[in-house]
Amino acid sequence: xxxxxxxxxxxxxxxxxxxxxxxxxxxxxxxxxxxxxxxxxxxxxxxxxxxxxxxxxxxxxxxxxxxxxxxxxxxxxxxxxxxxxxxxxxxxxxxxxxxxxxxxxxxxxxxxxxxxxxxxxxxxxxxxxxxxxxxxxxxxxxxxxxxxxxxxxxxxxxxxxxxxxxxxxxxxxxxxxxxxxxxxxxxxxxxxxxxxxxxxxxxxxxxxxxxxxxxxxx
Numbered sequence: 001x002x003x004x005x006x007x008x009x010x011x012x013x014x015x016x017x018x019x020x021x022x023x024x025x026x027x028x029x030x031x032x033x034x035x036x037x038x039x040x041x042x043x044x045x046x047x048x049x050x051x052x053x054x055x056x057x058x059x060x061x062x063x064x065x066x067x068x069x070x071x072x073x074x075x076x077x078x079x080x081x082x083x084x085x086x087x088x089x090x091x092x093x094x095x096x097x098x099x100x101x102x103x104x105x106x107x108x109x110x111x112x113x114x115x116x117x118x119x120x121x122x123x124x125x126x127x128x129x130x131x132x133x134x135x136x137x138x139x140x141x142x143x144x145x146x147x148x149x150x151x152x153x154x155x156x157x158x159x160x161x162x163x164x165x166x167x168x169x170x171x172x173x174x175x176x177x178x179x180x181x182x183x184x185x186x187x188x189x190x191x192x193x194x195x196x197x198x199x200x201x202x203x204x205x206x207x208x209x210x211x212x213x214x215x216x217x218x
Contacts (some may be wrong), residue, residue, distance in 0.1 A: 078165055138157060139218055181214065183197075
């Protein structure tokens with residue numbers, strides 16, 4: 001069966017540009033510098049910012065987040081700063097009950113012990129940040145490839161680290177997940193502009209715009 005994909009105007013223009021560029025180069029392959037330049041130009045054209053090392057793009061709010069930590073690193077900080085002693089194994093179910101993560105089944109192919117030439121699936125559960133957790137700026141999941149396998153890692157943002165400190169220090173069930181959307185809704189009800197909310201709440205312009213838009217769509 002042959003499948004036909006309708007080309008979008010942007011993709012058509014991209015193909016046309018590279019076709020003419022290839023002809024101008026007489027078929028010469030791109031140099032490493034040219035590959036980097038084209039990659040930056042393509043990301044800029046698609047509306048995705050070019051990120052520096054340590055920066056992560058939040059697809060929900062449009063923010064660029066820095067200072068994120070893995071669950072294990074975050075617990076190390078909480079242990080040193082707040083004397084909170086727990087494990088990732090205990091933390092994930094707690095976050096799942098709070099609606100901040102969901103566990104998804106994943107696997108990778110590994111060699112069998114009895115026959116190293118044969119392979120079998122090794123199953124695991126990945127903790128994925130929910131849209132609510134990403135929208136509130138507490139957690140963010142990144143996807144990457146390693147050894148031709150798809151992996152996902154969920155990271156704790158600086159705001160998420162503060163939330164975990166409050167959550168784990170307090171008796172179970174007494175700390176509610178902070179709602180940035182509720183803050184935006186209350187300030188909008190007072191007649192505040194988005195610029196006022198940015199100044200009063202300390203949230204980024206992208207986050208305020210995202211929550212204001214989601215409120216208007218309700």
